[in-house]
Amino acid sequence: MASPIFPHLAKPVKLIVLDRDGVINEDSDAYVKSLAEWIPIPGSLQAIARLCQAGWTVAVATNQSGLARGMFSATTLDDMHLKMQQLVMEEGGRIDLIVHCPHDPDDGCECRKPKPGLFRTIAEHFNLPDLKGVPVVGDSxxxxxxxxxxxxxxxxxxxxxGLRTLEGTLPPGTRVFDDLAAVVDHLLGSAA
Structure with missing residues (x-):
């Protein structure tokens, strides 16, 4: 699959949107609540760096209802995202945009996935009408x-x-990979 390129921008953008917990870092049914609990999945940071080095723009969209539930503070979330950014930078990459939903599932917001609010914010940030053709990587x-x-x-x-998600019916056209590194291998391999 060729990477989506948006020529109407000052600089063409090859964009990818990643979920955070379960894609970049280890997930927990008890929530990732502290800096110490934010542990990268092996190979994920290097995969993001490889994308950046190949000219991709990386955005992260993440539900963080632990904020509304009082499990961690906005400062702690900022610290986790700073750690993520620093570790990616140490590998030679960057995350261009991080958006999160701080709401509880019962709050009725428009940003909590599976609603498209976070993705709309990403599209608007990059001056895109939509995310047509943009790889969206998640574990749910x-x-x-x-x-x-x-x-x-x-x-x-x-x-x-992801393995639990595989037990259900996947959306049409879903591509399945072992991890983020395998996704990047596919994207960079097919772009060559």
């Missing part, structure tokens, strides 16, 4: 569904909750 149905509402292409990883 809600990640894939939210991205597809704006035209994103679903990529499921088996890390995090």
């Amino acid at each position: 149905h809600r990640d894939l569904h939210a991205g597809m509402l704006l035209g994103g292409e679903p990529y499921l990883v088996k890390t995090g909750k």
Whole structure:
């Protein structure tokens, strides 16, 4: 699959949207609540760096209802994201945009995946009408569904909750990979 390129921008963008927990870092049913609990999945940081070095723009869209539940503070979340950014930078990459939903599932917001609010924010940030053709990488149905509402292409990883997600019916056209590194191998291999 060729990378989506948006020529109407000052600089063409090859964009990818990643979920955080279960894709970049280890997930937990008890939530990732502290800096010490934010542990990268082996190979994920290097995979992001490889994308950046190949000219991709990386965005992260993540539900963080632990904020609304009082499990951690906004400062702790910022610290986790700073750690993620620093570790990716040490590998020679960067994350261009991180957006999160701080709401509880019962709050009725428009940003919590599977609703498309976070993806709409990403599209607006990069001056895009939608995310048509943009790889959306997640480990759950809600990640894939939210991205597809704006035209994103679903990529499921088996890390995090991915194996559980595989037990259900996947959205049409979903590509399945072992982890983020395998997704990147595919994207960079098919772009060559």
